[in-house]
Amino acid sequence: MIHSHAVRDHVPVRVALTGAGGGYGRTLLAQLQHTPELIPAVLIDPDVDGVRRMLAELGHDAISLVAPATGEEFRDAVASGRTVLLADAAPLGWDGVDVLVEATGHVSSGTAYAEDALAHGVHVVMVSKEVDTVAGVALAAKAEAAGVRYLPGDGDQPANLLRLVDWISATGLEIVAIGKSGEYDLVFDPGTGTVTQAGVTIDAPALAEVLDLGDEPLAALSRRADLVAGLKRRAAADLCEMTVVAMRTGAVPDEESLHYPVARVAELADIYAKRQDGGLVSRDGVIDVFSALRLPGEASFAGGVFAVVRTGDPVTWEMLRGKGHVVSRDGRYACLYWPYHAMGVETPLTIHAAVTGAGTAPRPRPTVLLAARAATALAPGTPFRVAGHHHEIDGVAPVMVAPDAGLAPYYLLGDARLRRRVEAGELVRLDDLENVAPVPLAAYLTAGRPAPQPKGTDQ
Template sequence: MNYELLFDELKGRRIRVAITGACGGFGRSLLVQCRNIPAIEIVALCDINTRGTQDLLADLRYRHDKNRLCGTPAEAAAAQAAGETAIISDFALLDALDLDMVVESTGKPDISVSIAVNALTRGVHVGMVSKETDSVAGPWLNQLALKHHAVYTTVDGDQPSNLIGLVTWAKVLGFEIIAAGKSSEYDYIFHPATGRLDYTSTQVDAPALADLWALDDKDIKGTLRRRAEALSMLPQSATPDYCEMNVVANSTGFAPATPALNYPLCHIGELADIFIPEEDGGILTRTGVVDVFNCLRRDDEVSFGGGVFIVVRCQDQETWRMLADKGHVVSKNLKYACIYLPYHIMGLESPHSLFSAVLHRRASGAVDQQVHAVMAGYADRPLKKGETLAMGGHHHSIEHVSARLLARADAKGVAPFYLLANKTLTADVAQGELIPLSALPEDDSLLYQAWRQTGL
């Protein structure tokens, strides 16, 4: 694909963009790249931390005299008229601005859905980075966008959009997709010389991994189970993964491989032997699924980079034997192959989504989202009526509640995970049960109303 030809309409164009949640990592990475693209005009940056936004612009060497702190609609409009970036803390001020697109990255579903609705109802495109919002309200927001002749889309640079892109690339080429997925956020990095393993800022002794480094072709599940046991002191799943796979499932129609997702600890070169049907030695009980793996590698091997993958069925063994000889990841039985993108570079790649929406009026993600899966909350211990489900932390976790990803048919009456945030239960929930919508208080929020309109 020649992207200069695809987006040749950029010449002489100005794409007016606002970024919400501007102080976060995604906002920073997008602002870094926008410096290099004359066609993008940053009209507004919205974040409750306006001082942090101004410091960020200074750190990125944006001109100090080209941004203005604004507290009223008139001030914001005046900043745009003067060719300055409006720095605001109240997203309602975006309504005073002439915009082509809002990139929403607050990560706060109740606020995020309001930002999206305000933009879409006035015909402004929305790039949804806040996957938490997308997992609950994405299909509803997609329909709202169509009604108002706007585009609602996931954003390239984040795993959901990248994986949707890889899936649709493969479908157009006629591949049969067995599984689609991503690596978890952080690698598990083994040091053979010492028998120790790094995971984020934690280092543990894991000498047993040396004898489990290669898959036992006759017992792949057994090898994976023993690897997980050897690292049982470390977390092996994360809430955001379920959220991202929820977005991908809704956009592709694929089902969760299993409610808990599989999370095998494995090497990149093993993916085509693992994410395949059980009858061929893999771990899948069905095909056409989404799943996640934990990237296990030595300290001298490259990372998967939080990237995405698909496993496809090989249609001609001679072709794939040739490709295996060239280094591609092909299963030992030559029936399956893994095709992957070993990166997710956040906002550095997102301008493609802006160009697609504004220039072509096309989503870079799915164009017809439906509720195919529901990210639910699972009670890890008995939860009592009157107990508040406090959400916090980088991974938006809820203490004593873990995530599950359910196929739509199994999710009737279940509350989506991000509707649980900071809610006080109106009923007891037994340990081992999924938290139902009926155990939450009635809610007049946009997020709650969007979910009720799904019919689940």
């Protein structure tokens, strides 16, 4: 039985979705079939035919689909309640659109779509975390000036973690560390001595010896990391997501590439304890990512989010330990977590919040920068391209560093070229680049960033 909800009585909300043909777009469009008050009015994707086929798979009425060529045709189609399919936003006049869900994952077009929507008084739900790390500060300021809302989309880890942090902070609990798990668990099979991650399997029989942290947790974590070194556990998408959260909470990374401990869920309160208590964390307010380690058949963390807090009253938390909560062995720390992120299935929450103003996220501020550190020496003329499932750039590693307006944001490198040599280990700076996309560059430069630091002062 599907239970009704007060939001079902909301006046219709017309939604424009960019990147409609992607995986996120599909999950949202599938969910909108169950939220009749949210209408997918405009779907934008270069592969219009692919979107049309996807809608057919979802059971969408083909008669209600239209691909207008002019602004007038667009307005007529939206006014008549038909779903508009567009390869780009050229014919889009924004008339009749209430909320834009930006999900292209592309910084240049995503920034342009968001700016255009805000200029026309349309709320923006930002799913493209890449856009947010470059232009989010400027876009949020424009939204505030226009009297509309700019929100990260529920269903991806940034918005989910922000909701968790807000809930925990409201209770009065003291947060020590926040973060998420990597997208794919490490599944260890003691019977075969192998570890599998995202379809890649390696031999690691010695992992059985360190399935428990033992008396020396940090040594056990180091051994685990060595044993799974053949797997790629760090991803640009992880650091990108944590930058989105850091910009809205003031959280900071302990290390610019994050700790990435190989951890079982029951250990998180011990692992993210302060260093003087045997954990990894050097200070309060740390943000991080861990690689979830589990056995076959155990529940996945599902790329979910967590917060480690100080417990306070030991009697309370021993009682909660008895109910199955994750509490550190010394009783000083506990981990509260949501083991899921359901992509577009959750995004209706944000669309409603954008329209009603309920539960808005903190405004992003330039407290941390997702920058690019050269993995090897890079010659003049080197081109950069964002590619792959995790939207990574060959030749540079994503790092979370203190903001400096002279540094180039990681995703601003997409489609740019080097104008000068960058040595291995150096952070790429704006003046090292040419052919930088002008729209996101302008947004980044006007966002109240700190003054540039002289070259050679990498953090």
